[in-house]
Amino acid sequence: MGYRRSRRQPARGPVEPDPGHGCADPSRCVRAFCAVPVDIALVAPGNTxxxxxxxxxxxxxxSALFDRLNGRITREQLLRIASSDPFGAHLHFPVLVRIRLSGQVPPRxxxxxxxxxxxTGWSDRPGVDHLARAWCCxxxxxAPGGDDDLVTVAAKLVESCQVLGGDLPELAGQLLAWRAATEDPDIARLPGRDHGRxxxxxxxxxxLLRAATDPTDTRLVDLARTLADSDAPAVPMPRPWRRLIDTILTPLRPTHPDLDRLADALVRADTR
Known part of the structure; x- marks a missing residue:
């Protein structure tokens, strides 16, 4: 790629962006997050x-989960993320650095x-870097692109935040609740659009996050009933979802009737 790991410890936590800084050879720069400057529009996470x-x-x-993960992502992890697409790594890396330093995201x-x-976010290989995968997810x-589907990333996000532990599952829940309550601005502006669902x-x-953390959470009852009556269980789930259902919902089925009903609907859809 033309980048060499810096000998300095990567910066952690909020880092002041320096959009005017750029080196002829970023691989030799002493700054932990040096990259070729790029011109890209960025916004606060909640504005997408x-x-x-x-x-x-x-x-x-x-923003809560993004801020927490963003403060822990290192230059080496950004290099590995960029290198997952070897033909475009030199283009991905400077944009990833801008996101990391600014704490902002592209609108799309x-x-x-x-x-x-x-x-990186779709990776399911053994020994996956859960911090990098959670950041990508x-x-x-x-800020999903036009072809992005939450089905492909949400299960990986849940899994990685569970592995990382601490308050990350709670913060991931806040992100998923935000995603459930929001829509793409272009879709939200469509005349006659029904925003009730x-x-x-x-x-x-x-x-799944809440059931894994606290299966006695009273909010799970309404959530499980809403999902069981929706079309969420109508299609087969990819393998990461099946793994979460098996490890989280299945053990709770004997003692939680509403979770049992939801799990049954999900299992039936997956065997069609």
Whole structure:
């Protein structure tokens, strides 16, 4: 790629962006996040979508999880993410650096760096870097490109945040609740658009997170009933979803009737 790892420790936490800084050879720069300057529009995470419905009892946040993960991502991880698409790594890396330093996101992910984020976010290989994958999935959830589908990233986001632990599952729940309560601005402006129905994929991921953390959470009853009556269980789920259902919902079925009903609907759809 032409980049060599810096000997300095990567900066952590908020880092002041320096959009005017650029080196003829970033690989030799002493700055941990040096990259070729790029001209790209960025916005606050919460400005990529429009809140169009309420989700009573569930805190919404597009930025809390992103801020926490963003402060932990290193230059080496950005290099690996960019290199997941070896033909475009030199184009992905500078944009990833801008996102990391600014704490902002593109309004809608373009191919650079969207392709690298997808390749890392979709990864299911043994020994996956859960921090890098969670960061990529978070960006794909906040600012999806035209071809991005929450089905392909939400289960990986849940899984990685569970592995990372701490308050990340709670913050991931806030992100998924925000996603369920929002729509793309272009869709939200369509005349006659019905905003009453939340995204069932986001709700299912939210339910799995909460059920894994606290299966006695009283909010799960209404959430499970809403999902069981929606079209969320109508199609087979990819393998990461089946893994989460098996490990989280299946053990709770004997003691939680509403979760049992939802799990039954999901299993039936998956065997059609």
């Amino acid at each position: 979508r429009v809140v169009v419905r309420e989700l009573p009892g569930w805190p919404l946040s597009a 992910l373009a191919f650079d760096p969207g392709e690298a984020l997808r390749l 978070t960006l794909l959830t906040i 939340a995204d069932p994929v986001a709700l299912l991921a939210l339910l």
